[in-house]
Amino acid sequence: MNQIANSFLSSISDILFYPVLIALLLSLVWIVYQTGVSLREAWQRSRNQFLWAEEKLNALEKKASTAKEKDIELEKIIQTSEKQAASRLNQTRFSIRSGPTLGLMGTLIPMAEALLGLSKGNLPALASNSSTAFSTTVLGLAIGLIAYTLTVVRERWIRSDLQTITFRAEELLRNIK
Template sequence: MTDIGALLKAFIYLISTSLLYPVLLLLVVLTLFVIVHAGTFFAEWLERTRLKKCRPQDLPEVLQHGDPQGIVSHRVILYLQRLKQVTNRPPFLETAVENLLQESTLALWKSMDRLRILFRVGPSLGLIGTLIPMGTGLAALGQGDMTRLSADLVIAFTTTVTGLAVGTAAFFFFTIQRRWIEEDIKNMELATELLASPSERTPHALHEPAAN
């Protein structure tokens, strides 16, 4: 029984120590991703700060008859272009428009999944990267190896800081970008109502009141 317990402890210890370098590698990858995403985030932030202010009551007229360039984000502009292409195809128009709106909305929320995963995984990896060196450091302390203990403590604290920094940055980006996406979806739904609804009436239906 003692041999089985010692074997299990050795096996768990082997698993724990073997996870250290994969965790460090993942933390490096996540840090690089956050840095790259920060550039994309600030590029979009600059774009949105340069958008012209439009009163809520004037926005429907701009989307339907005006030029929305410089008033709404590039996501809404791209959606408007796709929407106009769909409304030029009368068969199954209502279904096609609804599918386009749902597909575009889903794509926007999917783009947030990486940030959602990041601000949860980052601190978890930091905690794992802290506990593993602490175990080996305590073992080194029992053997009187202060050099090994110091090195393990440095790894433990730096992984904690890195994981928390990654999670904090990802949560910040997620919070701001979610607000932007909600605004874009609202504008996309408004544009769909304005541009797709009148097109659902056929030319025959437009002339019916005049014929009566």
């Protein structure tokens, strides 16, 4: 019975190996793209261009001058901004956990084959599978680290932007009353 269970579990992990590698490579492409997006935003911010916040501030100004129930409309813009900010952060937050998880899966699956090769004295299989295993670990950890760094930086930017938007909405409401 133990042999059947081991064979069944081994088959499942073998089936998962290529999807894990594909997901890991797609995560790498995604995090490289997100790094580019963040670098572009950092460059814009260094030139005092806060495009996302400016768009929200313009919407506040427009609603404050045209809406009948200004306080409700301004609050709606603030809440929408907070929701969009959370969505922007979630673009990298998922990779903080998924990168290392996929890396670990990509490590453990070939390590089973490496250990099997070792037990049979097949050193080339041991070396090949060990190399794959450790490479996926490094890649998964790198994805997680980059995603964490991007998320921390984006959180700081977003907190600052949301604070600016909220303060401006309060100023506009104070001027109305």
